[in-house]
Amino acid sequence: MRAGLLDWYDEEGRTLPWRIRPEDRRAGKTADPYAVWLSEIMLQQTTVPHGTPYWHKFLEAFPTVIDLANAERETVLNMWAGLGYYARARNLHKCAQIIRDDYDGAFPKTEAALLKLPGIGPYTAATIAAICFDQATNIVDGNVERVISRIFKIEEPLPEARQPLRLLAGTLADPRRAGDYGQAVMDLGATICTPRSPNCPDCPWDNYCLAKANGHPEAYPKKSVKKPKPIRYGAAFVALHDGEVLLETRPDKGLLGGMAGLPGSEWTAEPLKNPLEAAPFEGDWVKSDNEVKHVFTHFELRLDVYKAEFETRPDSNQAWADDYLLAGLPTVFKKALKTVQF
């Protein structure tokens, strides 16, 4: 599949759509910082297959960073629904407005300046600076950490080993082609030096890999023991009127911040004693037979879903959803809706 470390595209010349191939780069083609930035934010802790459709959708709706900045935040969050880590969407919009207002619509060209923007951390700043502006940065993501930990057979576990790993990564990086190099090592990690069963025979670096020489590359990187995931319980309410559902906007901070949601209880460590107390108003609430189980990053949720029909619209200043608003629900609430028929 790959002739060498820097040839990350396949035989038909395909590559990830936001990338510029080395040969095109040499011919003078340059990457669009907006498109690269958008892809990097979307791919933070997110798989390429999951993120790619969102990237196309956003670029079509917002061809430039100015278009994104001028959009309503509600629209941006709605389009982000399902991609997770919603602070990314809030910061994405905020960052676009800073680019519009403070940078005349053009991304800054240095790693240090990029690092100051909301949602852009060490990895993303280094990557944009290298890919778009030929800065000799040190690109370190989870793939690079894994590759480096194996080559040097690092015994210290993650996340403690992050700083040593980034220093080692810096010793191998090619400052003349930081962008190409970084993307190549990330691709190596994504396709060959994979977490569970690395394909060492196809690896261009297998002769230099201490973990492979040891016979167990898959044992690296070592990881610190993770904490158990607690269970939380809650109730959500599907109030129906004329085929529409009552929605609320969640508080800006915290879990699913700023997103649309179903009204409901707090999510607590113990099952609710009186779940109907959390209903938005009185009604003939009927509990769904199917409890929603949804796994968040740091807890698992068990959500009871209650439904009631209302002939006359109950007094409420919240929005009753049309299809557009329903599409903007985070996944946990889409699951909740699926447990009831309407």
Next chain:
DNA sequence: AAAGCGTGGGG
């Protein structure tokens, strides 16, 4: 600096 922050796919 440790914890908070989503989701879906794969072994």
Next chain:
DNA sequence: TCCCCAAGCTT
């Protein structure tokens, strides 16, 4: 079913 994990950032 369960567990791991994916191109991290913020506070």
